[in-house]
Amino acid sequence: MIPKDLSLILLLFFCIGVAKSQEGKNIEILSTDYLEYNINSGTNAKKLIGNVHFQHENAQMFCDSAYFYTEINKVDAFGNVSIHQGDTLHLYGKFFSYDGNTRTAKMQDNVKLIDKETTLTTNYLEYKIVEGIGYYVNGGNIINKENTLKSNHGSYYTKIKLFYFKDDVEVINPKYIIKSDTLQYNTQSRIAYFFGPTDIISKDNFLHCENGWYNTKTDISEFRKKAYLTMPKRMLAGDSLYYDRRKGLGKAYGNVFIIDSSQNTIIKGLKAFYIEKPEYALITDSAHLIFFQNTDSLYLHADTLMSITVNDTLQQKEIKAYHKVKFYRFDIQGMADSAVFKTSDSTLYMYYNPVIWSENNQIFATKIELHLANNQINTADFNDKCFIIAKEDSDKFSQVKGKNMKGYFKNNEIYKLAVSGNGQTIYYAKDKNKIIGVNRANCSNIDVLFKKRKITKIAFLTQPDAVLYPLSKFPSEEKYLSDFKWYEEFRPLCPLDIFK
Numbered sequence: 001m002i003p004k005d006l007s008l009i010l011l012l013f014f015c016i017g018v019a020k021s022q023e024g025k026n027i028e029i030l031s032t033d034y035l036e037y038n039i040n041s042g043t044n045a046k047k048l049i050g051n052v053h054f055q056h057e058n059a060q061m062f063c064d065s066a067y068f069y070t071e072i073n074k075v076d077a078f079g080n081v082s083i084h085q086g087d088t089l090h091l092y093g094k095f096f097s098y099d100g101n102t103r104t105a106k107m108q109d110n111v112k113l114i115d116k117e118t119t120l121t122t123n124y125l126e127y128k129i130v131e132g133i134g135y136y137v138n139g140g141n142i143i144n145k146e147n148t149l150k151s152n153h154g155s156y157y158t159k160i161k162l163f164y165f166k167d168d169v170e171v172i173n174p175k176y177i178i179k180s181d182t183l184q185y186n187t188q189s190r191i192a193y194f195f196g197p198t199d200i201i202s203k204d205n206f207l208h209c210e211n212g213w214y215n216t217k218t219d220i221s222e223f224r225k226k227a228y229l230t231m232p233k234r235m236l237a238g239d240s241l242y243y244d245r246r247k248g249l250g251k252a253y254g255n256v257f258i259i260d261s262s263q264n265t266i267i268k269g270l271k272a273f274y275i276e277k278p279e280y281a282l283i284t285d286s287a288h289l290i291f292f293q294n295t296d297s298l299y300l301h302a303d304t305l306m307s308i309t310v311n312d313t314l315q316q317k318e319i320k321a322y323h324k325v326k327f328y329r330f331d332i333q334g335m336a337d338s339a340v341f342k343t344s345d346s347t348l349y350m351y352y353n354p355v356i357w358s359e360n361n362q363i364f365a366t367k368i369e370l371h372l373a374n375n376q377i378n379t380a381d382f383n384d385k386c387f388i389i390a391k392e393d394s395d396k397f398s399q400v401k402g403k404n405m406k407g408y409f410k411n412n413e414i415y416k417l418a419v420s421g422n423g424q425t426i427y428y429a430k431d432k433n434k435i436i437g438v439n440r441a442n443c444s445n446i447d448v449l450f451k452k453r454k455i456t457k458i459a460f461l462t463q464p465d466a467v468l469y470p471l472s473k474f475p476s477e478e479k480y481l482s483d484f485k486w487y488e489e490f491r492p493l494c495p496l497d498i499f500k
Helices: 004-022 495-499
Strands: 028-031 034-037 045-056 059-069 074-085 089-099 104-115 118-128 133-136 140-144 147-151 153-157 162-173 176-186 191-194 198-201 206-209 211-215 220-231 234-244 249-260 265-275 280-284 288-292 297-301 304-311 316-329 332-342 347-351 355-358 361-364 367-373 376-393 396-410 413-431 434-451 454-460 465-470
Touching: 045 074, 059 089, 074 104, 089 118, 140 153, 147 176, 206 234, 234 265, 249 280, 265 304, 297 495, 316 495, 376 413, 376 434, 396 434, 413 454
Parallel strands: none
Antiparallel strands: 028 045, 034 045, 045 059, 059 074, 074 089, 089 104, 104 118, 118 133, 118 140, 133 153, 140 147, 147 162, 153 162, 162 176, 176 191, 176 198, 191 211, 198 206, 206 220, 211 220, 220 234, 234 249, 249 265, 265 280, 265 288, 280 304, 288 297, 297 316, 304 316, 316 332, 332 347, 332 355, 347 367, 355 361, 361 376, 367 376, 376 396, 396 413, 413 434, 434 454, 434 465
C-alpha cells in the first residue's frame, strides 16, 4: 500500500507523463484517495480506490474503485459508477468498462441514462460518447414525460434525441398503450414512428397500422398500410388514416370503408371524414353503401354519402346520398338524384326524379318512400305524379298513373299497388300469355294486383270510363299515357352498374 501523500505525488507525475506522451488524448486521473501499482503483477494496471475521478475529452467519470490500463488507454470502474457529458447527459450503473481509444463505455447492472427529461434504464448499455449513441440488447425502459417505453432491443441517439426500438415494443400512456414490432421515438417532439405491425389500444377504440406516426404531445397521428380504427360496432379503414384523438376526428384516403355492425352496413369510397361523437361520416369519390339484408345485399352509389347519428342513445342514424344515386338488389333496383335512409323508421326516401324497377315493372313519382320491416320491403309510398309501366312486348307497355300510389310487399315482392286520385290505365289483356286486347280506362281509385312481380289484374274501385280495344284496332296515338318515360337504359343490372 502506498501512503496517501506519496500516492498523490505519483499520481501527479503519472498524469503529467500521460499528457506529454499522448497530447491530451489519453484518459486522465483527476483525483483518487489511493493508487496502487504493482509492476510485477503482469497486468500493467493501476488500481485506484476511493472517490475516483477520471476525465477524457468532454466526459467526466466517477467510481468507488477502478483499474486503469494506461498502455491501452482503458478503465474498468466499480461501485457507484457514473459518466457525465456536460450538464445534460448522465449515465449511472455499478460497473463500466471504458475504452479511451474508441471512446466507448460498456455499463452494467442497474444502468440508468438520464438526458434532461428522458430516463433510460437497463441492465447493460453500450454507449459511444463521440457519436452520442447508446445500445441495449436485453430489455430497456424509457420514461419521457407521461410516456413509458419498453422494448427488448434499442438504441438512443442523444444528439438528435431519437430512440430506435425493436422487438416487443410497448409505449404506455395514461390514455392508451402502443404495441409495435419496430418504433422510433423522438424525445423532444414526442412523436413515435412505426415501421411494422402496430396496435394502439385505448378504452374507446383500437388502431392498427404497419407504418405511420403518432404525436404523443398533441394526440394527432397518421397511419398507413393496412390501417384501421375500430370502436364498439364500428370500423374505419383506408390506405391511410389521419386521426386526432382529442377531437375524435378521423380522415381516411384510398380504399376507405366504414363498417357499422349495428346497422348491417358498409360504406366504401376513396375519401372519408369521420367524427366519433356524435358519430358523423362523409364519404366521397366512388362512394357506395352495402346494406346486408336477410336474402341479399343492397348496393347503393352516389357522388357523396353522409352518415349522421341523430339519436345516440337509440342508435338512430340517417344515411344521406347526394347526386346520381343508384342502387341494386337482385329483386329491386332504383335511381334518384338524392336519397335518405332513416333507421328511426327504417325508410328509404328518394327525391328528384326517383325511379324503381322490379322484374319488368318500372315505377316513378315525384317522391318515393320504401318502408322496411325486418330488413325487407314492407310497403312503399309513391307521392305525386305516379306512374307504373310494365313492359309486355318490345313496343307494348301496360301503364297505370295517378296522383298517389301505395305498394304492398311480401317477401320483398310487390303483390298490390293501390292508386288514389286521377287514375288512368292502359292494360294489355291476355289469354294464356297471349295479348288479346287493350283496355284503356280512367278511374279515380284503382288496385293493381301482381303475382311473381307481374301485373295479373287491374281492379277499378269506382265506376271507370273505359274502352276495350281489340289489339288490331288500338289507336297507335293512344299507346302511351301522358308523361310516359322509359328509363331502361339507366337501370343497373348488377352491383357494378350502380357506378354507370
